[in-house]
Amino acid sequence: MTSIETRAVDAADTERPRQRRRKGVLFCPACGHESHVGENWAVDRTGDERALRCPECETVVSDR
Template sequence: MTRPVHAIDPDGPPDRKSVLFCPACDHRSPIEGDWTVRERATSVEYRCPDCEALLTEREREQLPITRAWSAWVRAASAWLKPPKRLRA
């Protein structure tokens, strides 16, 4: 049995689950719409194309080897730092 397909009225209200709204200028568009997407090393930013406001920043999925390397670097950096001196 197939599910019925509902036509979307372009002049009707947007489906809130599939539309992002800019909090700064009220620009709205689907997640796949005209948002400016900036890929960073560990995250992806979604910005408004009109006012450049940050809508959301999502972490990128990392490979297990990348996570292990990052943990090792953090541990080695913490171990190699000189200890903080206590005030007398």
């Protein structure tokens, strides 16, 4: 009898080769830009709220 091992595949596993990445890396779903949270993401603040926008395509990737 043949046994089959299955596991869930993350989309990131199939799209990019594994690399060493630091924690806190944001990924833009629209253009694929990636960088550390504190690097080049544009931050828009309104009162106590903030929005992080992609520096490449201006897509909002976080609103918390």
